[in-house]
Amino acid sequence: MGNINLKELALALNLSTATVSRALRDSHEISPETKKKVLELAKKLNYEPNPAASNLRSNKTKTIAVIIPEITNNFFSQAINGIEEIARTHDYHVLIYQTHENSELEIAFMRRLLSGRVDGILISVASETNNNQDFKDIINQLPVVFFDRVNENIDAVKVTTDDYESTYNATCHLIERGCRKIAYLMALNNLSTGKKRFEGYRAALTDNSIAINEALILTDSNNEDENCAQIKKLLVNEQPDSIITSIENLALPCYYACKDLNLNIPRDIKIISFSNLKTAPLLNPSLSTITQPAFEMGKEAASILFKILNKKYFEPNGTLILKSTIIKRESTGF
Amino acid sequence: MGNINLKELALALNLSTATVSRALRDSHEISPETKKKVLELAKKLNYEPNPAASNLRSNKTKTIAVIIPEITNNFFSQAINGIEEIARTHDYHVLIYQTHENSELEIAFMRRLLSGRVDGILISVASETNNNQDFKDIINQLPVVFFDRVNENIDAVKVTTDDYESTYNATCHLIERGCRKIAYLMALNNLSTGKKRFEGYRAALTDNSIAINEALILTDSNNEDENCAQIKKLLVNEQPDSIITSIENLALPCYYACKDLNLNIPRDIKIISFSNLKTAPLLNPSLSTITQPAFEMGKEAASILFKILNKKYFEPNGTLILKSTIIKRESTGF
Numbered sequence: 001m002g003n004i005n006l007k008e009l010a011l012a013l014n015l016s017t018a019t020v021s022r023a024l025r026d027s028h029e030i031s032p033e034t035k036k037k038v039l040e041l042a043k044k045l046n047y048e049p050n051p052a053a054s055n056l057r058s059n060k061t062k063t064i065a066v067i068i069p070e071i072t073n074n075f076f077s078q079a080i081n082g083i084e085e086i087a088r089t090h091d092y093h094v095l096i097y098q099t100h101e102n103s104e105l106e107i108a109f110m111r112r113l114l115s116g117r118v119d120g121i122l123i124s125v126a127s128e129t130n131n132n133q134d135f136k137d138i139i140n141q142l143p144v145v146f147f148d149r150v151n152e153n154i155d156a157v158k159v160t161t162d163d164y165e166s167t168y169n170a171t172c173h174l175i176e177r178g179c180r181k182i183a184y185l186m187a188l189n190n191l192s193t194g195k196k197r198f199e200g201y202r203a204a205l206t207d208n209s210i211a212i213n214e215a216l217i218l219t220d221s222n223n224e225d226e227n228c229a230q231i232k233k234l235l236v237n238e239q240p241d242s243i244i245t246s247i248e249n250l251a252l253p254c255y256y257a258c259k260d261l262n263l264n265i266p267r268d269i270k271i272i273s274f275s276n277l278k279t280a281p282l283l284n285p286s287l288s289t290i291t292q293p294a295f296e297m298g299k300e301a302a303s304i305l306f307k308i309l310n311k312k313y314f315e316p317n318g319t320l321i322l323k324s325t326i327i328k329r330e331s332t333g334f
Numbered sequence: 335m336g337n338i339n340l341k342e343l344a345l346a347l348n349l350s351t352a353t354v355s356r357a358l359r360d361s362h363e364i365s366p367e368t369k370k371k372v373l374e375l376a377k378k379l380n381y382e383p384n385p386a387a388s389n390l391r392s393n394k395t396k397t398i399a400v401i402i403p404e405i406t407n408n409f410f411s412q413a414i415n416g417i418e419e420i421a422r423t424h425d426y427h428v429l430i431y432q433t434h435e436n437s438e439l440e441i442a443f444m445r446r447l448l449s450g451r452v453d454g455i456l457i458s459v460a461s462e463t464n465n466n467q468d469f470k471d472i473i474n475q476l477p478v479v480f481f482d483r484v485n486e487n488i489d490a491v492k493v494t495t496d497d498y499e500s501t502y503n504a505t506c507h508l509i510e511r512g513c514r515k516i517a518y519l520m521a522l523n524n525l526s527t528g529k530k531r532f533e534g535y536r537a538a539l540t541d542n543s544i545a546i547n548e549a550l551i552l553t554d555s556n557n558e559d560e561n562c563a564q565i566k567k568l569l570v571n572e573q574p575d576s577i578i579t580s581i582e583n584l585a586l587p588c589y590y591a592c593k594d595l596n597l598n599i600p601r602d603i604k605i606i607s608f609s610n611l612k613t614a615p616l617l618n619p620s621l622s623t624i625t626q627p628a629f630e631m632g633k634e635a636a637s638i639l640f641k642i643l644n645k646k647y648f649e650p651n652g653t654l655i656l657k658s659t660i661i662k663r664e665s666t667g668f
Contacts, residue, residue: 094429095429252612252613255616282589282590284617
């Protein structure tokens, strides 16, 4: 498999492989005439250096890894597009790994990557992530940039959005629309991302003199059918007047639950969700969203990683915070 | 960067690197006691072989590439999940490339992959793909399996869906609903995928004694705004009673165009689209779809690629055809 190799090229030129190799690397030991001859034939015969061999020499894989929970989540597919755009300008390949929220798989991926397959890692951590020591070991050995889903116990370079402000403002938006019994669908509660979102919700309630009611708070089960059943139970038992969902995956189960219970959105219940769904404006009713700048986050995280690789980034614990946008649509009584 | 290397491991054991290397490869030249000693320390010190070095030996990269037009298209993100599931069982990495429908980028990716970076390629070709010779050159050098978007002029292993039958049946569904002026939004017209979809539409009209009206046929411009403008023009000038869109990307522009023109779906116009959108049932109105088994297609294509890699597949031009499903919802007058 593959095109002509170095040995064959040398044979065709009637030169030693060492001479050809040096000529291709533009070594001063080789005469300009020989270099010209070698380069011309290499081009003509479509010679491409074996990356495994040249990696051994340069110690660069020209590859970065992106580790994310789910590719089918619109936030992540858009973020990857941003990462790719930057990788392309550096002539790098992008390896994509999905953890499906499984932290064991996540650590296994990272350990595997340590053996020299990539130059650096961009990661948005799995929701069940717990073992910080594993992360610390890996960060000590390979440049890593965290984006979106981060862990406050790990000192690392991070790119996030304004999670606290986002849910604070979304909660205030519902209060302005007359809501008082605001349910909160919590997710990512092991991560600072999820904790900050939850804090924003609580603070907005407190600032508006609304007591926090634990019965209105539901935790993501990581299973769509179970989430839908739990949401229905919450709607029947507690009769909230609105719901904030802290991840995109929880928005559609709310719509299905309301459909099943014949609840009209937004008359009977208002809904706002973190979401990068392209179809949010076309849903029935159109969905109010907290939309993160996914593409920009991917670009920024990748740019920082390349700065680290090129030794031009000097803030080992720097955090870049981008702003999300609240888009008000019919589901919150537009 | 990286863990302990072979040299350091040998030093720690007070053995030569050659001996340690042979012990790790379970060579008969090394005594069982030495092997045991080497393996125990290798494990203890977390030694992992350098993949660049071991790739040179085994000539296997343990990596496959997936080349697709767009990751944000639900069909492709679901197909990737299927591919990944199979790759994982073979302990392979998956490299993902997006062409953004650019055939030059597509060929550049493939040429780059020829240099030994991957063991095989799964590809769904870009819509503007034209140069068959480039593909033929690559297929001669590396195992390639085509899925979904294929080119009839290339002899290769292919996994597709029943494109002709899908549009034939979708057209008949609209005719049963009383439609006679059925517009067709054409895409992928350089590929057999697009051609077969178009043929299915034409055949259904002919079989139902409806003349083919060229004015009702619009071609994808590959630009969302332009598509939306063209669709609006078509709706105003030709007043079709229904639309079939031959790719998912054209469905939402139809919804926006109807909104802008105050046309009621399905009363004024019925719509059915190829789509793997998860939100199709929740759109306003819910969207009737031709849904491809994306996850299954990814699994099947990857399974065939691994059979080829393991020399267990013997049909160089075999085509596997999976069935799509027509899901009737409100947008076609449910």
